Amino acid sequence: MKFSARHERFELARPFVIARGSRTHQDVVVATLKVGDHCASAECTPYARYGESIDSVIEQIEHFNRLLEQHPTLSAQAVQQELVPQLPAGAARNAIDCALWRFNAETSFPTPLFDIKPQIVTALTVSIDTPAKMARQARELCRQGAKLLKVKLDAENLIERVAAVREQAPECEIILDANEAWENLPLSELFQALTSYDIRMIEQPVPAGKDGLLKGIPHPIPLCADESCHTSDDIAGMIGCYEMVNIKLDKTGGLTEAIKLADQARKQGLDIMVGCMVGTSLAMEAALPVASQADLVDLDGPVLLKNDRENGLIYQNGRLVTSQ
Template sequence: MIKFDFQAVELPLARPFAISRGVRTAVTVVRVTLTDGEIIAMGECTPTAHYQESAESVCEQLESIRAQVESGLTREALQQALPMGSARNALDCAMWRLDAAKQGKSVWQLLDMQAPESVITAETLSLDTLENMANAAADAVSRGAKLLKIKLNREQIIEKVAAIRHAAPQVTLVIDANEAWLGLDLDSLFQALHEFNIAMIEQPLPAGNDKDLVRCLHPIPVCADESCHQRADIAGLRDRYEMINIKLDKCGGLTEALAMATEAKALGLRLMVGCMLGSSLAMEAALPVAVQAERVDLDGPIWLAEDYQPALRYQQGEVWL
């Protein structure tokens, strides 16, 4: 019989993290532990209030299927037992690790995939004043960053991007608006940003209110984040996005994330893999999808005051396994 435990854990941040919707100084994650004899397997999720989740609601979902899990619920059955979201993610990832360990394999081997030595990941520039964001970009460049993700709202968009590009002339830049650009002249804005060699713009308009993307020109690829949660969403996004951002916490785990990657590629959409704030335990689970993606943003642990051990290593703009 499998022993099933879970707990909420608050992780203080090393510095404030700001996006268009607010500022955080700590993040609460939920960690799942599955024990089968001598084998212990864990998973981690980050409940997101924007998606009507909390640590309490995630723990309630997990408690609701305790008996099924302890009686041997399979990964396949889990996809119907819980809806997409953080609770299913933590349990799904723990199940992948448990299944692999029971066979004496890694998750990579279970998937018949070769684990890379490292993956280039974005380093996020938290929303701040123009001067502070430019300084943060310069600091990231000094540490070897190769890809910077710029968090923006509606204020000083061009000015901030210009300052960051000046501070990081050779680095790949992507922008994340977190749904903040509703009502702006997107044609003019996209054209102006194109001059700074921006590689991608993520979720400029609110989910469910992104039809204007159909009509405007896309000199820069646009990526769906909040508009794309699961496989069923993908086909309806092709007329307005060139890319989708797969996050395990949104879709409900590695099982659905792998299926989303397959579906997106079949439909001609490019891939990004992202994350919520969280520890290396959560980021490591996403790597089998990340190796299939054009852009990777798995820098959650670098914002933490203290990471989960054993931790992934972040160095020279890459995450090292």
């Protein structure tokens, strides 16, 4: 049993702009598990915000191979249960864990192990630009059948940008993603002002670690933790600050912990969103088991790419179609 890892780069359909910067391509790592003549692959997206790089993720996967050499008799199931949890939560563990899920499924993945909805409404992303250009993005996505828009924002021209998008998307649900950029804004007044635009949810308005800034602030619009919540160990710190958590496999370190996080969040009365880093259908497919049970889904990574993988997932009219 051995993993190989390779770096792949995908050009974006258009520049992707969030509060932390912009990019024109996406780098991912694909981990492939080989046991005899059988192979299974999974994809992860290293994220600099969490101290990851292509090189660091590949090194973690190579380190895991050295760990495997010390346990040559373990089955794939035992490896997943006993060795994978020794890795830190993050992109490398995600690729390893999801490759093991695919391998252990023996047939197709994620079925028949999971009950996957045939269609899942997914957010489509409006990236940061001028209000007029964001309005054009929203209008085009609505023409494509969008049901849910995720509007990226920084701390500038907030109301103007939201108003412009809402005007062009009167029938869509809208969620706002601040990517930690609103720490120095008058949050109470801002949350109240945004209620005029029928916003479904606001994601991560303040930096991770400063979530206490949200306690006691009236917010008619539900708040969702993203950068602040990686694994089930983080749930306790979300109570009283957020009403929802955004589960991403590259944060949890794979599907195994994502399922655990979703269960713990539900038990604490928190709603579930399933999100993604920008990536291909290979990465999105691994998140379908939790997405099928989520309150909100944002798995539009492949839509942001100029070209997805061959035989990728199908996106139609604002939905991710898993069966025809």
